[in-house]
Amino acid sequence: MMDEEGTQYHARVFNQNFSRFRHLLKEDESYIVIKANMAAVTNGFSYTSHKQTLTLDWKSILKKCDDFSGPVNGFMFVDFNSIIEQTCPRDTFFDVIGQIVSFSPLEISNPVESKHYIKLTLSNLDSVHLKVTIFGSQTYQMSEYLKNNPTVNCAVIVMQFLKLNIWNGIGEAKSHFEVTKLFINSDIYEINEFKNKLVSNCFLFFL
Structure with a gap:
């Protein structure tokens, strides 16, 4: 997931909560995320440079966002x-x-x-x-x-x-x-x- 400043986060949904979010999770869609759980990456590898993982759990809420103003893809090119x-x-x-x-x-x-x-x-x-x-x-x-x-x-x-x-x-x-x-x-x-x-x-x- 990527916020409006272009910061990317490794996000996840555990199996027991996946049915709540299955119909919402689509590439290139924008959402307002309420009450997400943030925790430090502990396994040594992060999908992004941000060292926290965003987890959607039983208390998290996703609402469709129609006015996202951040970058489209958030590319992080290296030489x-x-x-x-x-x-x-x-x-x-x-x-x-x-x-x-x-x-x-x-x-x-x-x-x-x-x-x-x-x-x-x-x-x-x-x-x-x-x-x-x-x-x-x-x-x-x-x-x-x-x-x-x-x-x-x-x-x-x-x-x-x-x-x-x-x-x-x-x-x-x-x-x-x-x-x-x-x-x-x-x-x-x-x-x-x-x-x-x-x-x-x-x-x-x-x-």
């Missing part, structure tokens, strides 16, 4: 070099944006679908390359886009909620189960801005 050099956050998720410059075929040899994966290489505006591995259902989202758009010259992607992965001493990024979100050439401000800067950089290079 590619900080991932490669492993100075990025290790105990929370991070987001990246970049142009897809290469990708491997879909790997489905494992009978467990959550183990299926596809590997990408992204390039940022400084031409730094980052390796990313996507697992599970997001693999098929990515594969479907690549299959249906073979002639796209510039595919820019935002990956939200990634984790650090270290391979042969080099930092990479990987998705995390169903938590990771992909925005592939979507018509959102961050991707449009990246493309505009990419065009500007190419124009300056040719000048």
Whole structure:
């Protein structure tokens, strides 16, 4: 969950209370949360940089909010070099944006679908390359886009909620189960801005 200042919180509902909130919990919807329980993160890993978990319990109340004025996605982009050099956050998720410059075929040899994966290489505006591995259902989202758009010259992607992965001493990024979100050439401000800067950089290079 994210408040109007863009602060993200790891939120949860335990099984015994889930039936109360099942019909309300939808991505991209806004709510007023009353009487939520806040507790410190104790397991060493937080989905966000905020070190408290918001729990909806028997006394919590959710009311639909129609005038949310905060950011739309609350992206927390990190620099590619900080991932490669492993100075990025290790105990929370991070987001990246970049142009897809290469990708491997879909790997489905494992009978467990959550183990299926596809590997990408992204390039940022400084031409730094980052390796990313996507697992599970997001693999098929990515594969479907690549299959249906073979002639796209510039595919820019935002990956939200990634984790650090270290391979042969080099930092990479990987998705995390169903938590990771992909925005592939979507018509959102961050991707449009990246493309505009990419065009500007190419124009300056040719000048």
